Amino acid sequence: MELLDRYLEAVKKHLPWQRQDDILAELKANLEAQLEDKEAELGRPLTPGEAEDWLKQLGHPIQVAARYQPQRSLIGPSLFPYYWYVMKVALIVTAIVYVIATLVQIATQTPAEMNVLAVLLRLPDGLMRTAAWVTLVFALIEFGAARCPQKFPMLVPPTNHWLPSDLPSFMQRHGGGKKPRSFAHAVTEVIFGILFLLWWLLLPQHPYLLIGPAAFHMQSWSQFASPFQLAPAWVQFYWWVVGVNALQLAWRIAALIRGDWQRPRRAQNIVISAIGLIPVWLLLTVPNHAYLTLQHPALDMAHYCAAMNAINQLIHWNVLGIGILICLLLAWEIGSSGVNAYRKRTAAMQ
Amino acid sequence: MTLTENLFDNLRLELRRGCLTLAVLAELHQEYYGYTLRKALAERGLEIDESTLYPLLRRLEAQGLLSSEWREEEKRNKRFYRLSSDGEEIFGQLLNEWKTINASINKIL
Numbered sequence: 001m002e003l004l005d006r007y008l009e010a011v012k013k014h015l016p017w018q019r020q021d022d023i024l025a026e027l028k029a030n031l032e033a034q035l036e037d038k039e040a041e042l043g044r045p046l047t048p049g050e051a052e053d054w055l056k057q058l059g060h061p062i063q064v065a066a067r068y069q070p071q072r073s074l075i076g077p078s079l080f081p082y083y084w085y086v087m088k089v090a091l092i093v094t095a096i097v098y099v100i101a102t103l104v105q106i107a108t109q110t111p112a113e114m115n116v117l118a119v120l121l122r123l124p125d126g127l128m129r130t131a132a133w134v135t136l137v138f139a140l141i142e143f144g145a146a147r148c149p150q151k152f153p154m155l156v157p158p159t160n161h162w163l164p165s166d167l168p169s170f171m172q173r174h175g176g177g178k179k180p181r182s183f184a185h186a187v188t189e190v191i192f193g194i195l196f197l198l199w200w201l202l203l204p205q206h207p208y209l210l211i212g213p214a215a216f217h218m219q220s221w222s223q224f225a226s227p228f229q230l231a232p233a234w235v236q237f238y239w240w241v242v243g244v245n246a247l248q249l250a251w252r253i254a255a256l257i258r259g260d261w262q263r264p265r266r267a268q269n270i271v272i273s274a275i276g277l278i279p280v281w282l283l284l285t286v287p288n289h290a291y292l293t294l295q296h297p298a299l300d301m302a303h304y305c306a307a308m309n310a311i312n313q314l315i316h317w318n319v320l321g322i323g324i325l326i327c328l329l330l331a332w333e334i335g336s337s338g339v340n341a342y343r344k345r346t347a348a349m350q
Numbered sequence: 351m352t353l354t355e356n357l358f359d360n361l362r363l364e365l366r367r368g369c370l371t372l373a374v375l376a377e378l379h380q381e382y383y384g385y386t387l388r389k390a391l392a393e394r395g396l397e398i399d400e401s402t403l404y405p406l407l408r409r410l411e412a413q414g415l416l417s418s419e420w421r422e423e424e425k426r427n428k429r430f431y432r433l434s435s436d437g438e439e440i441f442g443q444l445l446n447e448w449k450t451i452n453a454s455i456n457k458i459l
């Protein structure tokens with residue numbers, strides 16, 4: 001029957017090419033046998049209309065051929081949760097990098113040099129590139145794991161290599177009764193951590209970010225230049241602050257990547273608070289609390305000595321206040337950890 | 351098609367999928383080619399579309415549960431299928447599983 005041949009030819013186009021002829025021969029034999037049965041039942045050949053109805057009922061050639069294809073997916077259901085998690089982290093990191101790059105560009109270029117549209121379009125472009133790369137990598141993993149699971153056992157998601165006892169305990173998850181931190185909260189902390197660090201790093205070149213128009217008076221060429229200069233202890237203080245914040249940020253990003261941002265961070269907080277005391281201690285031990293000194297003592301001592309001493313005293317009291325605050329926070333964290341450990345021990349004994 | 355009908359169709363498809371495999375394996379203790387197998391199943395009350403059965407036979411063969419050979423019958427080359435030794439073993443396990451599920455469902459109902 002000509003219509004059946006046309007139908008089979010249409011199916012053939014969409015069959016897997018390695019087994020095309022074999023599948024088609026089998027399908028043809030089955031359908032011809034079915035046709036013979038139908039015609040024997042009717043006692044006559046099928047009319048063109050009946051033949052058309054019969055073939056239509058078999059299904060569209062593409063659908064029929066598709067059933068012979070192996071089940072295919074770019075990223076299968078077992079790998080998909082990992083893919084989705086990596087995608088979220090990668091997109092967040094991309095967005096953060098974009099924000100940093102944009103802020104650096106804003107800080108280092110004049111508005112005239114900047115193409116605002118290009119800067120704005122960089123984020124969606126970057127996000128799409130990241131998404132494409134993550135998808136490509138996971139598609140390759142899926143391909144390797146599906147084709148050769150024995151050769152690449154490391155590519156098969158480790159669904160069996162985990163222990164329920166490794167999961168965070170209920171007490172840990174809920175931070176001793178507090179609501180666990182949300183993903184958005186954790187991401188916001190990272191973003192603000194980066195923004196703070198960036199702002200802090202830009203301060204030496206752009207003091208106006210801290211003191212606004214008063215930065216003008218710090219320029220030595222200005223006729224209103226300040227007679228004061230910062231003591232060398234501030235340089236050490238500055239880099240200690242960079243170090244403490246970088247450490248905290250790295251810790252938060254690692255928690256985000258590991259997926260355990262909900263865990264309470266008492267140990268981290270204790271370490272950060274303890275290290276945070278070092279720069280404060282550096283300032284508190286500056287000889288004679290000389291945080292500011294005169295640029296030209298011989299010329300300005302008589303005129304600015306009293307003002308300088310007053311400012312230095314004020315800075316000293318402020319630094320001392322900050323030091324006390326950090327000590328209190330540290331004591332609170334240590335105390336809370338002790339209480340939690342005691343509760344856990346008591347709960348385990350019951 | 352309404353949402354409920356669509357949902358029913360999907361659930362029915364899921365429910366039938368495993369049962370069809372079991373029925374095909376059971377029927378292929380005896381040798382059949384595609385069309386006669388379909389007729390045999392239909393005679394016992396289990397209708398299967400051509401577009402479901404023929405690819406299923408291929409898949410089960412690729413998994414080693416069926417063996418097949420091309421042979422001429424009534425002046426036409428046909429591919430005959432039969433349960434392989436691996437297929438026998440898997441069929442026994444599946445049948446036990448099905449009986450257990452069936453008994454449990456009957457108790458629940």
